[in-house]
Amino acid sequence: IELVSGLHSDARRLDLDENMVTVLEHNGGGVEAAQVSRANYERARDAFGPTHIYTLSVASSFGMLLVSAGKAAEGIELMEQVAAERERQLGPEHDHTLYAKEQLLVCKRHAGQTDNFVEGMRQLLAIRERKDGPTSARTFESKILLASGMREAGRYREALPLYQALVAANPANQTFAQIVVVLQRRFQATFRNGLTPEGQPCIQ
Numbered sequence: 001i002e003l004v005s006g007l008h009s010d011a012r013r014l015d016l017d018e019n020m021v022t023v024l025e026h027n028g029g030g031v032e033a034a035q036v037s038r039a040n041y042e043r044a045r046d047a048f049g050p051t052h053i054y055t056l057s058v059a060s061s062f063g064m065l066l067v068s069a070g071k072a073a074e075g076i077e078l079m080e081q082v083a084a085e086r087e088r089q090l091g092p093e094h095d096h097t098l099y100a101k102e103q104l105l106v107c108k109r110h111a112g113q114t115d116n117f118v119e120g121m122r123q124l125l126a127i128r129e130r131k132d133g134p135t136s137a138r139t140f141e142s143k144i145l146l147a148s149g150m151r152e153a154g155r156y157r158e159a160l161p162l163y164q165a166l167v168a169a170n171p172a173n174q175t176f177a178q179i180v181v182v183l184q185r186r187f188q189a190t191f192r193n194g195l196t197p198e199g200q201p202c203i204q
Helices: 002-026 030-048 053-068 072-090 095-110 114-132 137-152 156-169 174-188
Strands: none
Touching: 030 053, 053 072, 053 095, 072 095, 095 114, 095 137, 114 137, 137 156, 156 174
């Protein structure tokens, strides 16, 4: 009973400290937030073990903060461990596993690994469409992430049909419609002698 009570006390204290991390991060205290998050992660690991579900949650927050603070290699390595452990415990298509993989990919994108992000999100989107259906909220969010990653990587030809599908599904969303217009212009700007950069005939 004392052990369980102690673990619950540790969890409550860590929850308060995680709230402090959020406040610091939102108020520009990124370095201090990372320091508090590191301490939280180490305490959770020591109290519950490295593979406990609570430790993994704290580790995920810490990993994303590391990437935001410019420590991409350390943050991505930690996020890879979280994603691998989620898959080991829950299976490759559990929602928590997919979310951990998505967070990992977002960290890679933030670190400039846009091609890795795009290919990974393409795989996750295929799983979401098969598992949750093509019109589910989770599928929709994954599609937005993939489309924005393609656009960021300059892969306009691939991004355009995704944004067109988003417009068709959400005609009231003017942002998607505006992005389609911009992508069409950027894609057309790459045409040379009636051919795309890949040597294919242009389809206006």
